[in-house]
Amino acid sequence: QQPVQSPQAVILREGEDAVINCSSSKALYSVHWYRQKHGEAPIFLMILLKGGEQKGHDKISASFNEKKQQSSLYLTASQLSYSGTYFCGTEPTGGAGSYQLTFGKGTKLSVIP
Amino acid sequence: DAGITQSPRHKVTETGTPVTLRCHQTENHRYMYWYRQDPGHGLRLIHYSYGVKDTDKGEVSDGYSVSRSKTEDFLLTLESATSSQTSVYFCAISLAGTDTQYFGPGTRLTVL
Numbered sequence A: 001q002q003p004v005q006s007p008q009a010v011i012l013r014e015g016e017d018a019v020i021n022c023s024s025s026k027a028l029y030s031v032h033w034y035r036q037k038h039g040e041a042p043i044f045l046m047i048l049l050k051g052g053e054q055k056g057h058d059k060i061s062a063s064f065n066e067k068k069q070q071s072s073l074y075l076t077a078s079q080l081s082y083s084g085t086y087f088c089g090t091e092p093t094g095g096a097g098s099y100q101l102t103f104g105k106g107t108k109l110s111v112i113p
Numbered sequence B: 001d002a003g004i005t006q007s008p009r010h011k012v013t014e015t016g017t018p019v020t021l022r023c024h025q026t027e028n029h030r031y032m033y034w035y036r037q038d039p040g041h042g043l044r045l046i047h048y049s050y051g052v053k054d055t056d057k058g059e060v061s062d063g064y065s066v067s068r069s070k071t072e073d074f075l076l077t078l079e080s081a082t083s084s085q086t087s088v089y090f091c092a093i094s095l096a097g098t099d100t101q102y103f104g105p106g107t108r109l110t111v112l
Helices: none
Strands: A004-006 A009-013 A018-023 A028-036 A043-049 A055-057 A060-065 A070-075 A084-092 A107-112 B004-007 B010-013 B019-025 B031-038 B042-051 B054-057 B064-070 B073-078 B087-094 B101-103 B107-111
Touching: A004 A084, A009 A018, A018 A084, A018 A107, A028 A060, A028 A070, A043 A060, A043 B101, A070 A084, A084 B042, B004 B087, B010 B019, B019 B031, B019 B087, B019 B107, B031 B064, B031 B073, B042 B064, B042 B073, B054 B064, B073 B087
Parallel strands: A009 A107, B010 B107
Antiparallel strands: A004 A018, A018 A070, A028 A043, A028 A084, A055 A060, A060 A070, A084 A107, B004 B019, B019 B073, B031 B042, B031 B087, B042 B054, B064 B073, B087 B101, B087 B107
16 A cells, blocks of 8 residues: 655745655555656665664655654755655565565655745 | 666557567666556556566556566566556666665656
């Protein structure tokens, strides 16, 4: 079952913050975040594992709430280069090690000057 | 860059014709995947492979078949293309020991 992402789309001005959420109905082993720019392949951002720490680099970070089967991606002080569609990919606990991800439908982020 | 190439990058074909898309990787990755991406649906898994001649179905496998006779090549075949198979197709690999996936550049397929 596909994880549910929210919001579907968001428009930000440069410097503003955003949060993108990913929820699953299944118990999760890992959550992966990707960003895709128009006409390009998805690019891996980060992975969060069950029992792991919150991850982040630069001004993009993420958290994983194992009890709620939710992950959130935080973009702070957004830059024009952050524009794109963000996808979460989830691996259920029972499927750990299967190397199969189920992706959400994506959140389109637009950063304007 | 995980050394993944896809060919062709663009293809236009007619309903009923067979089509084969190729994914090639140069770094001996064991796991390979085929996804399709459509507006409003995100990425959906078609088939995947966990080794030479070892493949399995994903959530949208109907109308598609795959083959992997060499580690470096994973082929996706549409036996008789239909307009509903118009999509962008991405190949991906998993690095050894992780389930993080890296994607190829994609193939845009149009079935008229």
